[in-house]
Amino acid sequence: MKKSAVVILVLLIAVGSSHGFDGQRKGFVLGGGLGFSPATHYEADVSVLSFGVGTVEETKVGLALNIVIGGAFDEKNVLVYEANVVGAQADFGDQSIGQGFSGATWYHYFGPVGRSVFTAVGLGFYTFKFEDFDSNDPGGGLLLGGGYEFAKHWQIGVYATFGSSSLSDDEFVDADFDHANISIMISGIAY
Numbered sequence: 001m002k003k004s005a006v007v008i009l010v011l012l013i014a015v016g017s018s019h020g021f022d023g024q025r026k027g028f029v030l031g032g033g034l035g036f037s038p039a040t041h042y043e044a045d046v047s048v049l050s051f052g053v054g055t056v057e058e059t060k061v062g063l064a065l066n067i068v069i070g071g072a073f074d075e076k077n078v079l080v081y082e083a084n085v086v087g088a089q090a091d092f093g094d095q096s097i098g099q100g101f102s103g104a105t106w107y108h109y110f111g112p113v114g115r116s117v118f119t120a121v122g123l124g125f126y127t128f129k130f131e132d133f134d135s136n137d138p139g140g141g142l143l144l145g146g147g148y149e150f151a152k153h154w155q156i157g158v159y160a161t162f163g164s165s166s167l168s169d170d171e172f173v174d175a176d177f178d179h180a181n182i183s184i185m186i187s188g189i190a191y
Helices: 002-016
Strands: 027-048 051-072 077-089 096-109 116-130 137-151 154-167 173-190
Touching: 027 077, 027 096, 051 173, 077 116, 077 173, 096 137, 096 154, 096 173, 116 154, 116 173
Parallel strands: none
Antiparallel strands: 027 051, 027 173, 051 077, 077 096, 096 116, 116 137, 137 154, 154 173
16 A cells, blocks of 8 residues: 555656646546545445354544546546545454445536635445455445645545445355445645
């Protein structure tokens, strides 16, 4: 996760200095952000050999990361592919976990470039992975967010993501997961 953050920052610096971007929030958009999640939550109804066993539930603090790539139609509307994920340390099995949203997100800016409130709405998939186990099958995901662009190319945002995933390919264990994250991030966006 730390290596990914360094790579993203290097890419943002390199892309920000390229001549392909005019700073007008139109055309190609590329960016990413880092922050924290005060609440990353998962809950699962688990059954073993088709017998109900119970519910596993945890809410943890984690490291948040997002990546966006897409385009801006005008200075107010941006449509991107967004990965908005959180990593945390779970008590269950003492494993690190990763979970988050991946899909299409629409950003709407209400003011001029460099000083604007924004909203974000996304629809896509939700993924979940325990450190030592195979990834769950992704389910539907939703992203809601908002924040403030405090300088050209820099913004702070609060994001809430919701979704589901399932573990159904194991012949002994079935589990249906519900997920939710709250993330606070500072992002750099090149446009």
